Amino acid sequence: SFDYTGPGIGLGDLLVKEFGEWKPEAHKFGKVELVTFTTLTKREMFPRMRRAFEAPTKLRIPISRVIREDLHEMRQVITNGEYNYWSPRTRDGHSDRCTALALAVKAASAGGGPFGYQRVERPARRGRRLSRV
16 A cells, blocks of 8 residues: 555556556556545544554554654544544654554555466476386
8 A cells, every 4th residue: 555645646656557556446456555645544544553553463562662653643633523633744754654554554454356376287298208217
């Protein structure tokens, strides 16, 4: 899953061109899912990430203080009865590590695409006979 908002648009297009787009509802089974950040996608992604932290074996809180503080910066903000997710812009970014983790959890929960296999028969060898000694 890749942030396809703002500066991510150009790089997202390049990644899709190189690796294909993941969009199963449109029968596209590449490797890159482009995620445009809207209120609805944030409402889906950040609670899912929180539930993954609360599950016994899904995610663990890292030792790094920088990463932990970045995770804590993301806030649920309620305005006029509607909620959204927001984080302050600092010199270290805009909760970039938190957003990257939310995208990774989203990608991991999507599951794989169609998978199948077919046995390939070995062609018969002509003109070569092996004799046993």
